[in-house]
Amino acid sequence: MNSDFTLAIHSLTFLALQPDRMSTSDMISESACVHPVRIRKVLSLLKRHGFIESKEGIGGGFHFAVDVSEVNLWDIYKLTSEGSLQPKCPESNEQCIVGANMQSVLFNIFLGAEEHLGLYLKNYTLKEVVDLINQEK
Amino acid sequence: MNSDFTLAIHSLTFLALQPDRMSTSDMISESACVHPVRIRKVLSLLKRHGFIESKEGIGGGFHFAVDVSEVNLWDIYKLTSEGSLQPKCPESNEQCIVGANMQSVLFNIFLGAEEHLGLYLKNYTLKEVVDLINQEK
DNA sequence: TAAAATGTAATAATTAATTTTACAGTTTAA
DNA sequence: TTAAACTGTAAAATTAATTATTACATTTTA
Numbered sequence: 001m002n003s004d005f006t007l008a009i010h011s012l013t014f015l016a017l018q019p020d021r022m023s024t025s026d027m028i029s030e031s032a033c034v035h036p037v038r039i040r041k042v043l044s045l046l047k048r049h050g051f052i053e054s055k056e057g058i059g060g061g062f063h064f065a066v067d068v069s070e071v072n073l074w075d076i077y078k079l080t081s082e083g084s085l086q087p088k089c090p091e092s093n094e095q096c097i098v099g100a101n102m103q104s105v106l107f108n109i110f111l112g113a114e115e116h117l118g119l120y121l122k123n124y125t126l127k128e129v130v131d132l133i134n135q136e137k
Numbered sequence: 138m139n140s141d142f143t144l145a146i147h148s149l150t151f152l153a154l155q156p157d158r159m160s161t162s163d164m165i166s167e168s169a170c171v172h173p174v175r176i177r178k179v180l181s182l183l184k185r186h187g188f189i190e191s192k193e194g195i196g197g198g199f200h201f202a203v204d205v206s207e208v209n210l211w212d213i214y215k216l217t218s219e220g221s222l223q224p225k226c227p228e229s230n231e232q233c234i235v236g237a238n239m240q241s242v243l244f245n246i247f248l249g250a251e252e253h254l255g256l257y258l259k260n261y262t263l264k265e266v267v268d269l270i271n272q273e274k
Numbered sequence: 275t276a277a278a279a280t281g282t283a284a285t286a287a288t289t290a291a292t293t294t295t296a297c298a299g300t301t302t303a304a
Numbered sequence: 305t306t307a308a309a310c311t312g313t314a315a316a317a318t319t320a321a322t323t324a325t326t327a328c329a330t331t332t333t334a
Binding site: 159163174181191192193194195196197198199225227 | 277278279280281282291292
């Protein structure tokens, strides 16, 4: 899985812990140790889907738009990483029954696998993640 | 997930369809369209774990060592890809409570996620994969 | 004893992920 | 009303990960 998922969760958790002020992409990027442009790219996605709001200009930044218990890890997985569970299938030989069909067989199995993963990830809301972060001391 | 998983399943399926003769890494690599050295590397892992047997020299190659219904996708996932569900966590800022703890919080959640995935993948044996390959016509 | 296979390490090439640069647009405060 | 501090986004450069290639040792058979 790529690290956009982690950066999205990291950013949302950061915002959740600063409920009363705007957080800038610079602040978040300092916490996550990645480039602010990447944070803005990930947050732009979260904004398009209504999880956060942003404001440009001095004093601007990002804040949570919904309640932390209304966002779960499956929501964020779908946004940032849907399909990434699929194992890489190199193009294979269409002349061979195995080569010709392996990709679609595995694709269907892992479609189900991702759905199954969804049932698990739905159990974790951002609230739970924030609580776990606070517990780790 | 990396493509070793796919290559392992591809190879095992190939072997399952040739139960009475040895298959060489060249034959399998031709079906999977990857380099024979990669196939040998993946098969070497499967051999160490007892799923297949190999023989060097003229007339040598690989064949299945167990029954196709005794190997499931979770067995192969564990061998080739365990841990790959973990989202990438870049090193983050230890001075920030989020940066300091995000990695371990997500790690534990995805440890559970992989276990959960295991329950699903255990439902598919190589026999089922072979049947699905044969159906796709 | 030559040919055809596995076994494996080391290097080269390719592809994917990430960072960096650049710059346009927005908002605020002096 | 304009400079500063932000977001927004595209494009290029860099780095990391994956894959292919080369090389060669070992085994087995005819």
